[in-house]
Amino acid sequence: xxxxxxxxxxxxxxxxxxxxxxxxxxxxxxxxxxxxxxxxxxxxxxxxxxxxxxxxxxxxxxxxxxxxxxxxxxxxxxxxxxxxxxxxxxxxxxxxxxxxxxxxxxxxxxxxxxxxxxxxxxxxxxxxxxxxxxxxxxxxxxxxxxxxxxxxxxxxxxxxxxxxxxxxxxxxxxxxxxxxxxxxxxxxxxxxxxxxxxxxxxxxxxxxxxxxxxxxxxxxxxxxxxxxxxxxxxxxxxxxxxxxx
Amino acid sequence: xxxxxxxxxxxxxxxxxxxxxxxxxxxxxxxxxxxxxxxxxxxxxxxxxxxxxxxxxxxxxxxxxxxxxxxxxxxxxxxxxxxxxxxxxxxxxxxxxxxxxxxxxxxxxxxxxxxxxxxxxxxxxxxxxxxxxxxxxxxxxxxxxxxxxxxxxxxxxxxxxxxxxxxxxxxxxxxxxxxxxxxxxxxxxxxxxxxxxxxxxxxxxxxxxxxxxxxxxxxxxxxxxxxxxxxxxxxxxxxxxxxxxxxxxxxxxxxxxxxx
Numbered sequence: 001x002x003x004x005x006x007x008x009x010x011x012x013x014x015x016x017x018x019x020x021x022x023x024x025x026x027x028x029x030x031x032x033x034x035x036x037x038x039x040x041x042x043x044x045x046x047x048x049x050x051x052x053x054x055x056x057x058x059x060x061x062x063x064x065x066x067x068x069x070x071x072x073x074x075x076x077x078x079x080x081x082x083x084x085x086x087x088x089x090x091x092x093x094x095x096x097x098x099x100x101x102x103x104x105x106x107x108x109x110x111x112x113x114x115x116x117x118x119x120x121x122x123x124x125x126x127x128x129x130x131x132x133x134x135x136x137x138x139x140x141x142x143x144x145x146x147x148x149x150x151x152x153x154x155x156x157x158x159x160x161x162x163x164x165x166x167x168x169x170x171x172x173x174x175x176x177x178x179x180x181x182x183x184x185x186x187x188x189x190x191x192x193x194x195x196x197x198x199x200x201x202x203x204x205x206x207x208x209x210x211x212x213x214x215x216x217x218x219x220x221x222x223x224x225x226x227x228x229x230x231x232x233x234x235x236x237x238x239x240x241x242x243x244x245x
Numbered sequence: 246x247x248x249x250x251x252x253x254x255x256x257x258x259x260x261x262x263x264x265x266x267x268x269x270x271x272x273x274x275x276x277x278x279x280x281x282x283x284x285x286x287x288x289x290x291x292x293x294x295x296x297x298x299x300x301x302x303x304x305x306x307x308x309x310x311x312x313x314x315x316x317x318x319x320x321x322x323x324x325x326x327x328x329x330x331x332x333x334x335x336x337x338x339x340x341x342x343x344x345x346x347x348x349x350x351x352x353x354x355x356x357x358x359x360x361x362x363x364x365x366x367x368x369x370x371x372x373x374x375x376x377x378x379x380x381x382x383x384x385x386x387x388x389x390x391x392x393x394x395x396x397x398x399x400x401x402x403x404x405x406x407x408x409x410x411x412x413x414x415x416x417x418x419x420x421x422x423x424x425x426x427x428x429x430x431x432x433x434x435x436x437x438x439x440x441x442x443x444x445x446x447x448x449x450x451x452x453x454x455x456x457x458x459x460x461x462x463x464x465x466x467x468x469x470x471x472x473x474x475x476x477x478x479x480x481x482x483x484x485x486x487x488x489x490x491x492x493x494x495x496x497x498x499x500x501x502x503x504x505x
Contacts, residue, residue: 131455134470134474158455
């Protein structure tokens with residue numbers, strides 16, 4: 001019992017010490033589709049500014065907006081749609097967002113069905129399990145707009161909380177078809193099918209970035225934001241399948 | 246007369262209750278009371294409520310069917326073998342539900358150990374169907390049946406069964422006619438706990454059965470989605486879940502640990 005208590009005390013001491021040690025940190029809230037890009041830039045940032053830690057909070061844009069509305073602490077916010085950022089601007093959490101990238105939709109097919117499903121007509125004709133993002137997310141809003149334009153029935157589709165969850169389900173063959181972003185298709189390591197003739201790429205969204213109004217590390221957050229305009233940020237964005245604005 | 250508690254302990258209890266009740270109060274404080282009827286009658290909510298009730302009830306029955314035999318077996322075992330079996334049977338209770346959902350996916354998913362055979366042999370696919378929700382719910386709910394029924398059985402005086410046997414009753418007959426009626430309150434308590442747990446299930450369901458409105462989107466999943474889309478609807482549905490759970494727990498009173 002005494003040993004247990006001692007261990008716990010040491011652990012707590014180490015933990016508290018780690019939190020309070022001299023280095024600063026900035027907290028970056030980023031949309032799921034940007035996962036690879038922000039991870040890459042966070043590494044770049046930490047090599048340039050070794051005294052500053054980057055804490056990443058990656059989730060669907062809808063989740064991030066909800067967290068921020070409920071008072072979550074962030075220094076930099078990057079979302080996958082203008083309307084989500086507008087919700088934050090309207091309540092004064094951010095000012096003057098800047099657009100850093102664009103992305104468009106892609107209809108993808110699980111590795112098992114690549115040979116069988118070659119067009120959106122095949123998808124419409126067959127009773128396939130489809131996965132899409134929840135309607136309240138940027139990729140969900142786009143997916144629904146796209147589906148109604150091509151007459152695709154989404155009534156038995158599973159609604160995933162963010163685009164990476166949709167991608168994972170298609171990659172693991174848990175669903176047959178998914179609607180994701182071109183960038184997800186690009187970053188996937190699986191042999192996914194892509195219905196290039198489905199014209200989903202006409203549906204695109206832009207990525208606004210903003211430093212929060214009450215950030216306590218404004219300078220550091222602005223330094224991070226500046227990376228997106230530099231060659232390192234631009235090449236990361238294009239490498240991971242985004243278009244530059 | 247009951248002996249008095251030290252004043253300091255009573256104070257600590259008061260603070261502790263306040264801490265436990267604070268989130269609940271905060272939830273009630275946010276509820277848009279005047280909007281409730283409209284919010285609770287939308288199609289999404291009605292579908293989710295209906296689906297939740299049906300799947301959780303079926304899951305509770307399934308949990309009884311699986312849990313009672315395990316409890317009987319456990320009640321006759323001792324030592325390390327009993328501890329091991331009990332640990333395996335009650336693991337879903339402490340396991341993160343999302344891990345349970347993943348495990349179910351590897352077992353009953355389309356490419357799962359059993360799921361692939363089911364799919365090939367009978368065209369039966371569980372994920373993204375209400376049946377999948379039932380499986381996920383029953384998986385997390387069964388331990389509650391196992392624990393309550395086992396403790397009921399252990400508290401039972403073995404002389405009743407011995408008497409039944411000496412009067413010529415077969416083991417089956419004495420189990421059905423003597424033991425089961427005597428542990429009825431444990432079974433009822435286990436069933437209610439299992440039902441309440443199934444009704445609140447989230448992680449295993451969304452991982453294994455997905456989130457298809459009208460088919461696998463139960464109330465907790467609908468709350469999760471509505472937190473981002475329609476906060477007031479999320480609060481209204483939360484209220485329903487809180488209300489049902491409270492009723493279950495109040496009705497059970499102290500029956501859910503019958504061994505004492």
